[in-house]
Amino acid sequence: MAVKTALGAGHRGIPFGGRGAKGKGATWNKPRRAQLTDAFVEALPRPPAGKKDYWMRDTRIAGFSVRVYAPDEHDDVPKIFGYTIAVDGKEKYFRIGRFGIMTAVMARSEAQKIDENVRLGKDPYAHRQDVSLATVNDLFQEWKENYWPTGLAESTQARYQRFWERFIPRTFKLLQLSQVELSHIQEIQKNVSKGGIRYSRRRKINFVEVKSAPSSVQANRIVAMLSGLFRYQLKKKPDQRQGLDHNPCKAITLEQENEEFVYLDRHELLSLRAFLEAQESRCKPYSRAEKQFAGTALDAIDLIFHTGLRHREALKLDWSSVHFELGTISIKVTKYGAKRPRVARTKHIRITSPACTLLTRLWETAGQPKKGWVFPSHLQPEKHWDNIQGTWDAIRDQLDLPKETRLHDLRHSMATDLLRSGMDRGEVQAYMGWESLESANRYMHVVTKETHLKAEAIIATRGINAAEGGAAQPFRPIRSKAGVHAKGMLQEVVDHARDLLAHLSERLETLPDGVRREAKALRAAMNPDLAGEGAWTPEDQFLVACKASQLCAAIMDPEEGLGSDLNPGGNGKAVKELVGYLMRLGLIET
Template identity: 25%
Template sequence: MASLRKRNNYYSIVFATRVDGKLIQKAYSLGTRYKKIAEQKRIEYEKLYQAGEINPFDDNWNLQEYEKMQDLEGTSVLSPIMNSLQKQFLKEKTNVTEKTKRTYKYIIRQFMDQVGHTMPVTRITADDIRNFCLRDKLANASKKNYLKHLKAFFNWVVEKEFIESNPCDKINLPKTRDNLVDKIIEEKDLNIIFKKFRDYQLKHKKARAIQSTDQMQLWFKPLITLAFYTGLRRKEIVQLRWEHVHLKEQFLRVTDTKNGQERTVPIFDPLYWRLKAWRKLMGNPKKGLVFPSPKSNSKLEIPMTGDNVSKRFKFYATEEADLKDTINFHGLRHSCATFLLRNGFNVIEVKNMLGHKSLEVTNRYVHLVAKDLLATANKNGLIKDKSA
């Protein structure tokens, strides 16, 4: 039999047996202050003792040395494994959307692919987290996102008292320069991209390299215009439906959002005319995807592939229009934020329109329009010319 004893806030396991009617006890420190961890170890060690795999009454046996050997051999059974903890975590994570839960599942599973699905959680180290989250090939945003989700998972593991501290707490993300300005374009850049797109299409059409409407990519101008003037995320755009586009009233509703909350977005005039022409070209549909894949038909609706949209925009923006290499499709969302601020929308309005989780995210764009703020201040007489 084995029982627990607590002294100076730390638990020990006490083995007891009788020899010739005399009670003999042996106590070993478990090195933990958490009852759940201690109880788990007690159960496992008692099983090992009853199975004859350990003999705690042998003067040559030492629990700490035994655990070290188990760690070296990779055979420890004294800790719940990552795979079972992931399943329990996702089951109890009821305060988030299904999309967020899928993100947790994806990231934790990727981490388990690296350290092992049956890895005991007590053996996870800060180096394991660092090697996974701070890989060179990951973008800074991905590094931050991976660490954030793993930190939440291991906080839960700590709360369940399976480990004493969160290994993620020892990880510091490398400081990086906020390069949003390098990803932003203005309306004049948008017009340059569209001109280069038109020139490219005409050139290849004359050369008979383009032989179908699919190859003409007629969706390009209306879709990119939509991204620039609404700031919708790529997935929100490819999932957008005509039922949610109200051209007459000049607003659209975004229902398939990242945070699960619907939002209403105005349709500015440049976008209005693009969408009206696009709708007419499609036969004035009242329902269905706004940007369906060419593979769609009357019975099967297939959204456009997000990767293809991003690649096409990147091609025309950086290769044909020769704009900065840092420009990408998601930069259109950043561009929309600065466009709105420059045109008098306040930070809260921009936050609500783009569906940001907090004002902190939106405030990243305020310093980008500093020159505009100075110009407004000068116009209103708040800043006067000091050279006179």
């Protein structure tokens, strides 16, 4: 019969407390009988207040039982499987294992083996003699002591320690190596990916309980950590593996990760820079005034903004690595690969003018030291500033930056800007401190969009020229009266867009919001005009054409456009001529 509830009812309607079926007083530690399954054991309630434990015996195997204890210091209710059998005329109890680490089927099989050993006169645990009782926690401590100092970077060590303390459950740590299965790893991966795991986190001088956020990237990193842990054990000789015969993480399917990053546009970068450099944004480190942040945290983010450093590299920056006379910052980079030993190298970051101004101010304020942290902690000056993530989250919300923008996206944005400026990928690789060109290729998708614009500008105008009114004609040289080739369709759009802007600029501030916004966007796209017509490229011309089509759509909007303000002899004529060319290009349908 199924169990109705976990509280107040036992198997076959027998209550755990009160009076039994015969009306006699029942005690909590008197064994009851039930078919022990995982679902039943999971539903067993905790003992009432003031009671130590109670028992539940199996109906299929005499002597097989589970003992439910009062909650421990972690508010967990231990449920221990055991087996009782007569040895030399006396009943003796043998502990089998804890529910959660063992299933009911595993514990029942273990009870049968103990029974067989006792009946044959052997040691009750004889079947365990060739299997070590080493736990996953024992292996982790050995791995940490013997492998980490030479095999992992300091940042990776700190990250693995956080993972182990926050996200690895106690029941998994107590598993014997021979009991670890694929399902255990999958459960950990699912919980981390879903989020909501409670753990304690330090906030300045105290600790608070927080919940983990959903993260597929973090779930995959934890799987990689556990895989490395078991791989370390499997490299030993077979007789030293302590019951571990395979890597349970090998068959794990990793969570899908999103490799895209947020690229901050020019307006967002300008607003962020203005906020970081504004004096009214700053306060003392210990102040919690609204809309003000610790000056040290703002300085660290400002340095990341102007140099592209990783946030850990910025926080751990030492004055001995800042070379004002050379204009560089030297960062030691240590990488480890599976096919080569650890390699230490140094990357040199150029100190730009804004970064030099910032570092000079901090250096003079600190008394022009030769060594020491650039961003020391105000609570413990011998340590560096530890965490600026909370400050960044608040700044992002205050400036209305995209919610998914991470602090590391400042580095992504700088790498993208360097590539878009025309720097060679090898030069960007050296500046950013990447080990291979594959890292630079991650940022090429933004640059590729400009390549697509080039292709689209060429393909969209094949066979079209202005002399025949935009119609496709057989190829033949076309010359104007001056004896030179007539302008292409895109250059005609640029010229007419320039004329329209000239008409609108006289009353730009009085235009409707939508029209004014699109006019400013078109004017920003006309930047090559400053260098003359020869500086225009097909992609520049096509970008202007796209912006011009958006401006025309805003002007002709029946609700928020110019409407009756269109002058037939001025801006109205300019709009009409520009729309004609845009229709030939296919950028405007009607």
